[in-house]
Amino acid sequence: MSTPPFSREEYARRTALARASMSTRGIDALVLRNPENICYLTGYETPGHYNFHALIVMPDAFAMVVRLFESPNVEEYTNFKTVFCVPDGIVPVTVLVDALKTLGLADKRLGLETGINKASLYSPVSEREILTRDLPRANFVDCTGILAAARVLKSDVEIEALRTAVNMAEIAVDAGIEAITDGCTENDIAAAVLYAGTKAGCEYVSLPPFVAAGERSAIPHGTWRGRSVARGEHVYFEVSGVHKRYTGPVMRCATLGPPSDLIQKMSDAMLRALDVSLEGIRPGMSGKSAHDLIYNVVDEAGFGGDYFTHHGGYSLGIAFPPGWGEGHLMDIGPGEEKPLQPGMVFHIVPVSLIYGTAGVGFSAVVQITETGCVPLSRYPRALTVV
Amino acid sequence: MSTPPFSREEYARRTALARASMSTRGIDALVLRNPENICYLTGYETPGHYNFHALIVMPDAFAMVVRLFESPNVEEYTNFKTVFCVPDGIVPVTVLVDALKTLGLADKRLGLETGINKASLYSPVSEREILTRDLPRANFVDCTGILAAARVLKSDVEIEALRTAVNMAEIAVDAGIEAITDGCTENDIAAAVLYAGTKAGCEYVSLPPFVAAGERSAIPHGTWRGRSVARGEHVYFEVSGVHKRYTGPVMRCATLGPPSDLIQKMSDAMLRALDVSLEGIRPGMSGKSAHDLIYNVVDEAGFGGDYFTHHGGYSLGIAFPPGWGEGHLMDIGPGEEKPLQPGMVFHIVPVSLIYGTAGVGFSAVVQITETGCVPLSRYPRALTVV
Structure with a gap:
């Protein structure tokens, strides 16, 4: 009925990468449960x-097992036709077992994901028990993260989707800032953000817009709860645009009237960390080193330690609720030894939360180039005073 | 800093039910990973x-293992203090292992969930492997669904939260209907829905508003994609309000100008199914029988079979993305043998999707009473003509 969001060539490119990884691991078929991978x-x-x-994923074909109710979405969004449907009321994994038998895969080497962070949402113990019991001749191979190397290196069309998404987020945050008036509530601001983003073409988001004022801005992943904004207070925004399921977020802060000393100092530190990372981040550097670059600037200003417990950034790409990042694939964080490579795209997020007092952060979405990085976001990097 | 959304008495009631279930199963501690249960x-x-x-969950205390970054949310939203934090870059389940050792639970009977539908999102194979390896003296007991019996029977304060949520959804849909004009787009309508709901106090939603026009209304779980609305076409809405994380949805349709014969016939069938279910649904009836009641009306009108593949309803309560229902706890669907009981609340959803042509549905949120059921929604049950 419809067509996939990208060209057949783009999907052929991605599929070739997946099949090369399968071949390397000697896998006859790969079973993916994670919506981003699918x-x-x-x-x-x-x-x-x-x-x-x-x-x-087989060497020469795809097949899907889906809830019967959702099955028209295969025709709506994909180029293939082989579907095994799960009627409501049936244990779904038993249909996967039948599908694997029908496809002649019951005694083959089958790749499965066992779970890392967000990807772990889709590899439950209960399903594995049934697969193992009902396919005793299959050889199950752990393929957790098998698509990570492909997904983190973006093609030109993926970069353009991310750029479009970021620009939608900027439009949404602009509308939120315009909605800040003396006595307005967090809800008024969040409503303006959601309205403007959706009008600008933003698809449904994978995390809500984070809009919180005053001391509520320091609630981790805090959302609107009707708190009103008074003169001299600040509002924290972290808002995503979504285009073709690619998420482009923007984090920034605005004050109603001149900022307090604390908000100014925190903003200066986060903006300096952003400038330093835009100048210093380059291919070959490990994710951990890039994190340190960001963290150290914030820490020197006195807002590290307990105030900065978040990773400094994370890969961006296709996302479905309940999360919008790809940090489980490639992180700018303390545990990440893998090197940054040209074509990766990250959300750089210097943010400090002083619980009970204030949270302040400013972000940029950057593409790693051959020599450094360039922002996909057009936003001026500054604290906005309304 | 803040307080939980309900009284200490309400949480004591819920906790007593959980501990009674633990005692029945001889469990020393219950480990819950699912955000709704937590x-x-x-x-x-x-x-x-x-x-x-x-x-x-222990017989006399709670403890939580959380990502360090999120840990202030324990103080923000709960009445307890025992927290084990997971810094970014650490394998999280290893902190759970350490916590269980510290709490003297390493050789006890520990209840875990292994996963059913949405609940399966939080019981990955990878974590179970580490728990089994690192706690060799523990006795793991499958406790999947241990809170289901408690959660599906709503207290008065839960009913009120659901009623508030439904009313927010009605306000949001009203705004969406007002936004329908000749040549407007799905995005214009969805933007109006999100704006009005958020202004009315709706928290972030667990599924996006489903707003789609014309033939796009038949895409299962379809959302806005910029399609414009012409005179004579219809718009499908399924929109939730959220209050204290309780989700109250509303499904309905509106046409721009007089409806086509098909839309009128489909609407008549769905509305009749709704009337029949409001009259016929009563305690003691199985979820399957209630489903049949709804399905048969729609099927007799010619819109069953491939057009009606969804369950007829599902329990409502606390929800977090990526889903808003409790059908995995108590369903009005083909496989559900459990009986309806007073205090349960369901979203009744007669909806038929003729892929490529039209999707039409009308819903009600109903509370099961001692003698039948009463709607929490105030909406007139009718096709709206704009």
Whole structure:
């Protein structure tokens, strides 16, 4: 009925990368349960992905196991036709077992993901027990993260999707800042953000817009709760645009009237960390080193330690709720030894939260180039005074 | 800093039910990973729940294992203080292992969930392997669904939260209907829905508003994609309000100008199914029988079979993204043998999707009473003609 969001050539490129990884691992078929991986290879999407979905990647074909109700989405969004449906009321993984038997895969080497962070949402113990019991001749191979190396290196069309998404987020935050008036509430501001983003073409988001004022800005992942904004207070924004399921976020702060000393100092530190990272981040550097670059600037200003417990950044790409990042694939964080490479895209997020007092952060979305990095965001890097 | 959304008495009631179930199963401690279960017992919440969270329920205390960054949310939303933090870059379940050792639980009977549908999102194979390896003297007991019996029977304060949420959804849909004009787009309508809901106090939603026009209304869980609305076409809405994390949805349709014969016939069938279910649904009836009641009306009108593949309804309560229902706890669907009981609350959803042509549905949120059911929604049950 419709078509996938990208060209057949783009999906062929991605699929070739997946099949090369399968070949390296000697896998006959790969079973993917994670909605980002499924969308990456096929274009398939639904907000109902929390119900059972599995993509079976074979050397020469795809097949999907989906909830019967969702099955028209295969026709709506993909170029293939082989679907095994799960009616409501059936244990879904039993349909996957039947599908693998029908496809002649019951005694083959089958790749499965066992879970890392967000990806772990889709590899439950209960399903594995049934697969192991009902496919006794299959050889299950842990393929957690098998698509990570492909997904973190963006093609030109992926970069453009991310740029479009970031620009939608900027439009949404602009509208939120315009909504700040003396006595307005967090809800008024969040409503303006959601309205403007959706009018600008933003798809449904994978995390809500984080809009919080005053001391509530220091609640981790805090959202609007009707707190009103008074003169001299600040509002924290972290808002995403979504285009073709690619998430482009923007984090920034604005004050109603001149900022307090604390908000000014925190803003100066975060903006300096952003400048330093835009100048210093380059390919070959480990994710950990890039994190240190950001963290150290914030820490020197007195806002590290307990105030800065977040990773300094994370990869961006296709996302479905309940999360918008790809930090589990490639992180700018304390545990990340892998090197940054040209074509990666990161959300750089210097943010400090002084719980009970104030949270302040400013971010940029950057593409790693051959020599350094360039921002996809057009935003001026500054504290806005309304 | 703040307080949980409900009284200490309400949490004591819920916790007593959980501990009674633990006692029945001879469990020394229960480890819950699912954000709805954690919020139900403690009030804890964060949109960042896709990162590691575990609530350890002991006979006389709670403890939580959370991502360090999220840990202020324990103080923000709960009445307890025992927190084990997971810094970014550490394998989170290893902190759970350490916490269980510290709490003297390493050789006890520990209840874990292994996963059913949405709840399966939080019981990955990778974590179980580490728990089994690192706690060799523990006795792990499958406690999947241990809180289901408690959660599906709503207290008065839960009913009120659901009623408030439904009313927010009605305000949001009203605004969406007002936004329908000749040539407007799905985005214009969805923007109006999100704006009005958020202004009315709606918290961030657990599924996006489903707003789609014309033939796009038949995309399962379809959302806005910029399609414009012409005179004679219809718009499908399924929109939730959220209050204290309780989700109250509303599904309905509106046409711009007089409806086509098909839309009128489909609407008549769905509205009749709704009337029949409001008259016929009563305690003691199985979830399957209630489903049949709804399905049969729609099927007799010619819109069953491939057009009606969804369950007829599902329990409502606390929800976090990526889903808003409790059908995995108590369903009005083909596989549900459990009986309806007074105090349960369901979203009744007669909806038929003729892929490529039209999707039409009308819903009600109903509370099961001693003798039948009563709607929490105030909406007139009718097709709106703009």
